[in-house]
Amino acid sequence: MPREADTSARDFLAARHRWRLVEALPWLIAIAAYFIFPDRMTFGAQVLIMVLFALSLDLVLGYAGILTLGHAAFFGLGAYTVGLLAARLGYGEPITGLLAGAAVAAVAAFLSGWVLLRYRGLTLLVLTFSTTILLQEVGNVFKEFTGGYDGIPGIVIWPLFGRFDYDLYGRTNYVYCLGVLVVLFYVVRRIVYSPFGEALTGIRENVARMHAIGSPVHWRLVIAYTISAALAGVSGALFTQTNAYATLGVFDFDRSAGVMIILILGGTGRLYGAFAGAVIYMILEDHLSKLSPEFWQFGVGFVLVLVVLFARRGLFGLLEDLSAVLARSRS
Amino acid sequence: MSPTVNTVISILFDGMAYAMFLFIVSVGLSVTMGLMGFVNLAHGAFAMAGGYVVVTATRSWGVPFLPSLVMAFVLVGVVSVAFERTLYARLYKASELDQVLLTIGLAFMAIAAYTWFYGPSPQSIQLPSYLTGQIEGGIRTFPAYRVFLIAVGAALIAVLWYVFERTNIGAKIRAAVDNRRMAQSIGIDVDRLFTITFGVGSGLAALGGGLAIQLVGINPSFALVYLVFFLLVVAVGGLGSLKGTLVAAIVLGVFDTGGKYLYAGAGGFFIYAVAMLILLVKPAGLYGRD
Numbered sequence: 001m002p003r004e005a006d007t008s009a010r011d012f013l014a015a016r017h018r019w020r021l022v023e024a025l026p027w028l029i030a031i032a033a034y035f036i037f038p039d040r041m042t043f044g045a046q047v048l049i050m051v052l053f054a055l056s057l058d059l060v061l062g063y064a065g066i067l068t069l070g071h072a073a074f075f076g077l078g079a080y081t082v083g084l085l086a087a088r089l090g091y092g093e094p095i096t097g098l099l100a101g102a103a104v105a106a107v108a109a110f111l112s113g114w115v116l117l118r119y120r121g122l123t124l125l126v127l128t129f130s131t132t133i134l135l136q137e138v139g140n141v142f143k144e145f146t147g148g149y150d151g152i153p154g155i156v157i158w159p160l161f162g163r164f165d166y167d168l169y170g171r172t173n174y175v176y177c178l179g180v181l182v183v184l185f186y187v188v189r190r191i192v193y194s195p196f197g198e199a200l201t202g203i204r205e206n207v208a209r210m211h212a213i214g215s216p217v218h219w220r221l222v223i224a225y226t227i228s229a230a231l232a233g234v235s236g237a238l239f240t241q242t243n244a245y246a247t248l249g250v251f252d253f254d255r256s257a258g259v260m261i262i263l264i265l266g267g268t269g270r271l272y273g274a275f276a277g278a279v280i281y282m283i284l285e286d287h288l289s290k291l292s293p294e295f296w297q298f299g300v301g302f303v304l305v306l307v308v309l310f311a312r313r314g315l316f317g318l319l320e321d322l323s324a325v326l327a328r329s330r331s
Numbered sequence: 332m333s334p335t336v337n338t339v340i341s342i343l344f345d346g347m348a349y350a351m352f353l354f355i356v357s358v359g360l361s362v363t364m365g366l367m368g369f370v371n372l373a374h375g376a377f378a379m380a381g382g383y384v385v386v387t388a389t390r391s392w393g394v395p396f397l398p399s400l401v402m403a404f405v406l407v408g409v410v411s412v413a414f415e416r417t418l419y420a421r422l423y424k425a426s427e428l429d430q431v432l433l434t435i436g437l438a439f440m441a442i443a444a445y446t447w448f449y450g451p452s453p454q455s456i457q458l459p460s461y462l463t464g465q466i467e468g469g470i471r472t473f474p475a476y477r478v479f480l481i482a483v484g485a486a487l488i489a490v491l492w493y494v495f496e497r498t499n500i501g502a503k504i505r506a507a508v509d510n511r512r513m514a515q516s517i518g519i520d521v522d523r524l525f526t527i528t529f530g531v532g533s534g535l536a537a538l539g540g541g542l543a544i545q546l547v548g549i550n551p552s553f554a555l556v557y558l559v560f561f562l563l564v565v566a567v568g569g570l571g572s573l574k575g576t577l578v579a580a581i582v583l584g585v586f587d588t589g590g591k592y593l594y595a596g597a598g599g600f601f602i603y604a605v606a607m608l609i610l611l612v613k614p615a616g617l618y619g620r621d
Contacts (some may be wrong), residue, residue, distance in 0.1 A: 047440070061428070067427055067428055067431065069431070071575075080566055115611065118614070119610070121368070121370075121427060122364065122370060122427075122562070122565070122566050122570065123566055123610055123614045123615070123616075125370065125427075125431070126562050126563060126566040126606070126610065127607060127610055129559065129562075129613075130563070130603045130606060130607050131607070133559065133599070133603055134600065134603045134604065134607070137465075137597065137599045137600040138600070139601065140597075141597045141600065160554075176460045187505065218505070253555060253559065254555075260432075261432075261435075264432055270469075293446075294443040294446045294447040295443070296442035296443075297439050297442060297446075298439070298440050298443035298444060298447075300436075300438060300439050301435075301436040301438070301439030301440035301441075301442075301443065302436065302440055303436075304432055304435060304436030304439065305418070305433055305436040305437065305440070307432070308422070308425075308429050308432045308433040308436065309418075309433070312429065
């Protein structure tokens with residue numbers, strides 16, 4: 001529908017905010033997957049966790065334009081909060097575990113973001129991945145407590161809501177992760193279409209102008225970073241809960257790079273990019289890395305190069321271009 | 332000689348050898364980043380490629396060690412120029428994110444390809460006899476290979492300093508790092524300059540990779556594991572600064588070695604902690620311009 005000249009900015013934003021029918025599609029697919037692949041739900045839960053992690057990155061990278069190579073820090077903090085609570089204190093309640101993971105990641109992001117987000121470019125890149133590796137090293141120094149690279153032994157997660165126990169096929173976990181994702185997706189969607197979300201986009205597009213109109217740029221970036229870290233913390237917490245283990249590998253550079261690749265494949269700054277990217281990436285990884293890990297890694301690199309050169313806006317951007325071409329040829 | 336003095340000498344000596352490796356690899360990255368602001372995460376892959384050229388040349392083609400280092404420099408330098416012309420040149424004006432993604436993609440492809448052909452395990456080579464064993468250094472003996480590494484580093488520093496400070500092309504590079512648009516407007520072909528420095532820088536990285544085989548070992552994951560250190564050196568030193576890269580390489584090299592000597596359990600901690608502290612105080616690096 002073309003925008004009328006007298007349509008106010010308010011109506012324009014409201015129209016963007018409105019739920020569209022097509023937005024039900026990923027959720028219908030997620031529900032359908034439960035019935036079509038009932039014995040693959042352990043894998044399904046991992047896909048949903050990656051969707052959430054990529055979604056959290058979308059908020060900072062896609063919307064606020066913060067170039068970070070250290071997002072695994074918050075995933076790892078969430079994972080370790082739940083793991084250490086369960087293994088060291090014997091506290092395995094899942095829902096409050098998620099909240100604890102989110103809180104620890106958020107506090108870390110608030111403190112580190114307050115300092116780091118003043119920097120940009122290479123300096124920010126180096127500082128973010130250094131923070132992550134530093135956490136990994138600290139975890140390794142206290143390996144009696146954290147279990148180091150061998151992982152935390154003896155994580156027991158209590159049944160969900162005290163009644164739903166975990167089955168061999170991961171069905172409970174899948175439903176659990178899907179529920180968490182639905183709630184948090186709603187939150188993220190509200191955030192990005194709020195005035196705060198518009199301000200983030202403004203900072204990404206033209207930071208000088210945002211400064212000029214008096215927008216509290218640094219403060220907004222810190223808040224976005226903190227919220228995003230809380231989401232990443234939840235995804236890390238879910239990772240530990242569904243796998244009942246966590247090693248220092250959760251802080252690996254590969255994980256920070258991997259989630260960025262997932263988001264890029266799907267498309268940044270469009271919420272559903274995280275879904276498409278994570279599903280495609282994880283399914284391809286699952287199949288191809290069984291054939292040959294080198295083949296898989298080479299493929300990821302190759303696709304990344306192609307995406308940067310030819311499909312910069314990701315899979316959804318490609319689809320939009322395609323539909324635009326089709327529409328033009330039809331008229 | 333007391334054990335304390337001995338440890339201090341060991342840390343300084345090994346730290347210097349490590350610093351020379353870091354410097355040789357990082358200097359090209361620093362200059363190219365300073366020139367174009369291009370975030371090149373495939374730089375570690377070029378260094379790794381150099382290491383594998385040396386491995387193949389010495390083991391399969393019977394080339395002696397020193398000429399194989401020169402081969403690595405030339406071969407990787409030439410190949411990197413091909414990459415620069417076909418891929419990197421398209422993204423000079425693109426966002427940092429695009430540059431990061433392209434070069435991570437290239438690094439992944441390199442890691443996969445080298446794992447495919449050479450396997451995941453670390454490679455070793457037969458060093459010539461004059462580089463093995465110890466050298467008598469007055470108060471104690473020093474490993475010959477590290478002495479050699481420090482000597483190569485020192486020689487390169489001298490050459491690079493001369494090129495940077497005393498030749499026409501060095502002056503052009505410094506001018507372009509300072510202010511690219513101004514340099515272009517007075518007729519310096521910055522794109523060409525960039526291609527040349529990119530080739531030489533990647534060649535030096537390859538040389539560093541070849542030297543790394545007997546120092547830190549070389550396997551496909553080298554491309555990303557050590558990339559982190561190269562980026563630290565470049566960021567701490569300041570983009571495009573020869574002096575900065577050298578000082579940063581020495582500071583980080585000595586701290587890292589010292590940390591690993593004195594607190595074996597917390598080995599990797601120090602290099603990151605020191606780098607972060609420096610960057611928090613001086614975001615543009617020690618000798619960088621804001």
